[in-house]
Amino acid sequence: MSWERPPAGSAAPAADTDADRTPVPDADVCVIGAGPAGGIVADRLAAAGREVVLLEAGPRFDPDDRLARQERAIRPAYDRPDVWDADPERDAYESSGERFYPLNHARARGIGGSTLHWQGMVMRLHEDDFASESVRGVGADWPIDYDDLRPYYAAAERELGVAGAADNPFAPPREQPHPMPAFPPSYSDSLFAAACDELEIAMHSVPNARNSEAYDDRSACVGYGTCQPVCPSGAKYDATVHVERAERRGTTVIDRAPVQRLVHGPDAIEAAVYATPDGQRHRQSADAFVIACGGVETPRLLLLSESSHYPDGLANSSGLVGRYFMDHLFAGTGGVLDEPTRQNHVGFLTSESHQFYDEADAEQAPFKLEFFNYDGPSPVGMALSSDGADWGDDLLAELRSAYGTHIGMGGLVEQLPREDSYVGLDHSTTDDHGNPVPDIHWTVGDRALETIERVNEIQEEILAELGTEITWQVGPEGTGPAYHHMGTTRMGSDPAESVVGPDLRTHDLENCWIASSSVFPTGGAMNPTLTIAALALKAADHVLEVA
Amino acid sequence: MELTRRDAVAALSALGLGGTLAGCVAPPGSEPVDVEGLRETLVAAAEVVYPSEVSGIEPFVAAFFEGRLADRDHVAGLEAAVAELDGNAGVWFDEEFAALSVADREQVLRNVGADEADEDPSGTASERVRYYVVNDLLLALYASPTGGELVGLENPQGHAGGIGSYQRGPNA
Numbered sequence A: 001m002s003w004e005r006p007p008a009g010s011a012a013p014a015a016d017t018d019a020d021r022t023p024v025p026d027a028d029v030c031v032i033g034a035g036p037a038g039g040i041v042a043d044r045l046a047a048a049g050r051e052v053v054l055l056e057a058g059p060r061f062d063p064d065d066r067l068a069r070q071e072r073a074i075r076p077a078y079d080r081p082d083v084w085d086a087d088p089e090r091d092a093y094e095s096s097g098e099r100f101y102p103l104n105h106a107r108a109r110g111i112g113g114s115t116l117h118w119q120g121m122v123m124r125l126h127e128d129d130f131a132s133e134s135v136r137g138v139g140a141d142w143p144i145d146y147d148d149l150r151p152y153y154a155a156a157e158r159e160l161g162v163a164g165a166a167d168n169p170f171a172p173p174r175e176q177p178h179p180m181p182a183f184p185p186s187y188s189d190s191l192f193a194a195a196c197d198e199l200e201i202a203m204h205s206v207p208n209a210r211n212s213e214a215y216d217d218r219s220a221c222v223g224y225g226t227c228q229p230v231c232p233s234g235a236k237y238d239a240t241v242h243v244e245r246a247e248r249r250g251t252t253v254i255d256r257a258p259v260q261r262l263v264h265g266p267d268a269i270e271a272a273v274y275a276t277p278d279g280q281r282h283r284q285s286a287d288a289f290v291i292a293c294g295g296v297e298t299p300r301l302l303l304l305s306e307s308s309h310y311p312d313g314l315a316n317s318s319g320l321v322g323r324y325f326m327d328h329l330f331a332g333t334g335g336v337l338d339e340p341t342r343q344n345h346v347g348f349l350t351s352e353s354h355q356f357y358d359e360a361d362a363e364q365a366p367f368k369l370e371f372f373n374y375d376g377p378s379p380v381g382m383a384l385s386s387d388g389a390d391w392g393d394d395l396l397a398e399l400r401s402a403y404g405t406h407i408g409m410g411g412l413v414e415q416l417p418r419e420d421s422y423v424g425l426d427h428s429t430t431d432d433h434g435n436p437v438p439d440i441h442w443t444v445g446d447r448a449l450e451t452i453e454r455v456n457e458i459q460e461e462i463l464a465e466l467g468t469e470i471t472w473q474v475g476p477e478g479t480g481p482a483y484h485h486m487g488t489t490r491m492g493s494d495p496a497e498s499v500v501g502p503d504l505r506t507h508d509l510e511n512c513w514i515a516s517s518s519v520f521p522t523g524g525a526m527n528p529t530l531t532i533a534a535l536a537l538k539a540a541d542h543v544l545e546v547a
Numbered sequence B: 001m002e003l004t005r006r007d008a009v010a011a012l013s014a015l016g017l018g019g020t021l022a023g024c025v026a027p028p029g030s031e032p033v034d035v036e037g038l039r040e041t042l043v044a045a046a047e048v049v050y051p052s053e054v055s056g057i058e059p060f061v062a063a064f065f066e067g068r069l070a071d072r073d074h075v076a077g078l079e080a081a082v083a084e085l086d087g088n089a090g091v092w093f094d095e096e097f098a099a100l101s102v103a104d105r106e107q108v109l110r111n112v113g114a115d116e117a118d119e120d121p122s123g124t125a126s127e128r129v130r131y132y133v134v135n136d137l138l139l140a141l142y143a144s145p146t147g148g149e150l151v152g153l154e155n156p157q158g159h160a161g162g163i164g165s166y167q168r169g170p171n172a
């Protein structure tokens, strides 16, 4: 019997207040935030021989707890944020926009960052996404194009370990195959394929940061089906991969060390002041700083680090830190067939369609279509709910009638960057360290909402062709965020119009880089993390040019 | 449908409780635990909450319970829930829960409100019985291959059933 993997209630972060959390003398680079962006930057810099310290606000989770966390994901007693020990005081926030923003469902905090919780779909942006204003007449152009990022995309696919195929006729050009073969299509994909054939809609594979075979000393996917929010086998990539590798290369990783302020002069950061669980504050000095705190905490840390020189927040001469907050909008439709659809065996997607993506213009946003493998109830989750039949034969009969014939589709839609969509500070509420909490003021805009209607129409058409009785739809009214925080420290060539340059360095400070989707000028409609990883690799190269 | 050793091992590994089914071990901790009594109560409750077409309940639940014993807090929660069931059984039927007929056991589960309650490990007595007894047992069953198969899903969530089944059609 193995005693070290206890049930749901006992999974907890290590409570070691005694660990050495003192600053590293003579650090070359201080990286803040241990998600994929920070993990990849730290790993790269350590591999190049730099003395790196990585500061992470959240804890280091015990890998042996993952099965217990999986139980939390299944049991109704636990909310999603409980799976990775979200802390209501540490993670307090305000949502003041026209739509509520559920921030603590949209991130995880600790070594590994939000990839602990993520789904793991990873695609490259399309070429036009980098030139939205020029090509589509709306949004903002990136100061770099697809070709600039292309080698970094290929490297990022190797870093994350991506299973994919070259069967997507709409994807941008690529130079070599994905590191692993794509996951084969699901049974329900084959049902969709017949309908899509009729309608001349092309389906293709989904690139997954998930091992279709053993890769990078991690196991192949074993089909636990709880990818989001926890993969117990390690087959799904998460950033502990890079943080641990960086550590093996000499990086000092300090967990439970939230950076409170960046101490700076007019042109450079001098130190990151961080708190530790023993109530102490420390100053980590370094030659260079890389901020990788995600799309919400990155602008927040800059705004908190205001000074007489930067009264509106550090690196904020443009006044745009926190502005242009974007997410992707979800659009979905589903129902039931009169035949089995074999859902909920695995927790990831195997087919999509990018067919309509590049039709985008000023009126229609880019969007992609997703074919679900997990529509409808998961029997074990339903069995534990107190609604309906209690137990025994009645419960089994209910599960049998509820499970088996559901079928559904999702889709992601771009929203445009808008100044009135922003992350600010809410001075009326403070976190566990007395800092004003982030205020998410999320504004979506008509182009995205109208495009959602179009996505719904296509979904209805496909499902009707299949003979589906439609039972649910998420349209413009009910839409919500896909948990991709973008835009809040946008990249550009003009310091008056952007926060970082094409080299990811802040225009204001010579030794500060940002690795995050916060630099995306326009978001496209692809899940962002492959692009985040590519930009992190690029940022590391730029740091190495000077530090 | 027969619950097998494979299901117990699957349930245990799905829930983070290791793979071997070696002899019963009392959990570490100072308070002695009536392991036998807890096991009997869980088996007795499983005979109510599992569907009638399931057989092989006793060894399945015993193996699952052995894994749950690893955690002292979980066992303490279970002990309190079992005390609740025994208390109610004593008042109404003058017997311990495990000694009652299946119908009377079901009545006791309803008396304590475990049918209506949402599970909550630190909630009211009803919510705790639902968490530590009813739902722990349902979780073990429906995250196992046999429990999944009862519903038509041979690789249920929580079970590492590989990546073959999602590709297969209903008649494969």
Ligand SMILES: Cc1cc2nc3c(=O)[nH]c(=O)nc-3n(C[C@H](O)[C@H](O)[C@H](O)COP(=O)(O)OP(=O)(O)OC[C@H]3O[C@@H](n4cnc5c(N)ncnc54)[C@H](O)[C@@H]3O)c2cc1C
Residues within 6 Å of the ligand: A032, A033, A034, A035, A036, A037, A038, A055, A056, A057, A058, A105, A106, A107, A108, A109, A110, A111, A112, A113, A114, A115, A117, A118, A119, A120, A121, A122, A228, A257, A258, A259, A260, A292, A293, A294, A295, A297, A298, A301, A482, A483, A484, A485, A515, A516, A517, A527, A528, A529, A530, A532
């Ligand atoms: C449910 C869900 C599903 C998702 N699915 C997908 C998907 O399929 N595909 C995809 O591409 N993306 C997906 N994402 C998004 C993806 O997780 C993020 O894009 C990615 O993790 C961002 O990486 P990051 O390193 O920039 O930030 P994060 O991963 O959020 O990491 C930031 C880290 O910085 C730390 N930090 C913050 N402030 C401080 C501070 N002041 N001091 C020290 N540390 C700090 C945080 O605690 C955190 O650990 C999903 C997200 C969620 C929540």
Ligand code: SF4
Residues within 6 Å of the ligand: A210, A220, A221, A222, A223, A224, A225, A226, A227, A228, A230, A231, A232, A233, A234, A235, A236, A346, A347, A348
């Ligand atoms: S299905 Fe998801 S959770 Fe299960 S092993 Fe594969 S990646 Fe991990």
